Amino acid sequence: MKEFDFIKQYLVARQDKDEQVVLGIGDDAAIIRPQAGLDIHISSDMLLGGRHFFTDVKPADLAHKVLAVNLSDMAAMGATPKWATLSVALPQLDEAWVRAFCDSLFALADAHGLQLVGGDTTRGDWAFNVTIMGQTPQGLGLRRAAAEVGDDVWVSGRLGLACAALYDHWNEVHLDDDVFTMCEAARLRPQARVALGQGLLTLAHAAQDVSDGFAQDLQHILTASQVGAVVNVDALPTLPELKQYEQWQQWVCAGGDDYELVFTAPATAREAIMALAADSQTAVTLVGKITADTGLKLIDASGEEVVLTHKGFDHFE
Structure with missing residues (x-):
């Protein structure tokens, strides 16, 4: 399977319509139009084969974890997940593996109303990086620096x-x-x-x-x-x-x-x-x-x- 076949068949085709996404996968960059009165939260996590997961892991399990660890960052801020980019390095593009991975990834994304808007793919040694964006009402995002004595x-x-x-x-x-x-x-x-x-x-x-x-x-x-x-x-x-x-x-x-x-x-x-x-x-x-x-x-x-x-x-x- 070739890189652009993977992107077109398994990523671009799975995009949902979102009024805040002016431009999604397929161009040099996505365009997001934030809504007034909302703060945007941005986080990024990288998972490496042999460091964060065993490389013989089932693709459906790997996809779930790749996205779940980023959703957890949004949860910690009280943010509503909205958009994500995914960059991957794989030794090869095996279509059956890719299909199982993407089915699981999009199932979890859909469950949280999250849309994939971009990323990158390359041949490499088992690396996955997700950058996730979410939003909260202005000024209400949870932070680490707000604990009070007696809490x-x-x-x-x-x-x-x-x-x-x-x-x-x-x-x-x-x-x-x-x-x-x-x-x-x-x-x-x-x-x-x-x-x-x-x-x-x-x-x-x-x-x-x-x-x-x-x-x-x-x-x-x-x-x-x-x-x-x-x-x-x-x-x-x-x-x-x-x-x-x-x-x-x-x-x-x-x-x-x-x-x-x-x-x-x-x-x-x-x-x-x-x-x-x-x-x-x-x-x-x-x-x-x-x-x-x-x-x-x-x-x-x-x-x-x-x-x-x-x-x-x-x-x-």
């Missing part, structure tokens, strides 16, 4: 599953088959919490998506907001079966690849947050409190401090 600390979904699956792949643990199946599903197909993020626009003070590890990503909020936090590690939501493994606290606190949301909100918002969780069909758990003393303190249910060997993922570590 509750919340997290969505469950943590540590993707990391546990990787430990099984690396033969460092052996998960029971049913546990591995659940963990592997979380690793391959993370669920971006877009609806939850949008609902938090008027409830939360600060938010961040959990991509590199809960402790590390919460610390980004604390540093930006110049506050601290106390978190009960035993309250962090995970698969109960993982707690039989000695590494479970490390997986949950620092494993990464979760793509959940960690956010802070005043205690007066608890009831509204639980109602939002029900409406968005997303579990949320209250796990800690923002403090005036800077830094993150992790404790267990008995109040003993939990010490991690590392706080999260670093691409250059």
Whole structure:
């Protein structure tokens, strides 16, 4: 299959009509016409074979994750996803592989009202880069630098599953088959919490998506907001079966690849947050409190401090 056949058949043909997209795929650049009263949010993520995914991954699973990790960035800002560009480097263009990849990619994009408006393709060694754009009402986008002393600390979904699956792949643990199946599903197909993020626009003070590890990503909020936090590690939501493994606290606190949301909100918002969780069909758990003393303190249910060997993922570590 040739490059321009791929673009015409699998990308251009899948574009939907959007009044804000003046010009989409097929020219030197897309043209977007923003609406008055809205802020545009822009984020970019790169996934590399052998670093972020195994190159024998099924194309449908890979496509889902390539887009989901970017949707998660929009969720963390409370933004409505609108447009994306996709740049890919593949060793070859196998049509069956491309078809499965694009079917999955556009299924997830359509589910969130996201339109692909451009990108690039080249022969290379398994690289995928998505630049995603979304929008919020002017001035309402969630940020890291807005946590307040006394805020509750919340997290969505469950943590540590993707990391546990990787430990099984690396033969460092052996998960029971049913546990591995659940963990592997979380690793391959993370669920971006877009609806939850949008609902938090008027409830939360600060938010961040959990991509590199809960402790590390919460610390980004604390540093930006110049506050601290106390978190009960035993309250962090995970698969109960993982707690039989000695590494479970490390997986949950620092494993990464979760793509959940960690956010802070005043205690007066608890009831509204639980109602939002029900409406968005997303579990949320209250796990800690923002403090005036800077830094993150992790404790267990008995109040003993939990010490991690590392706080999260670093691409250059």
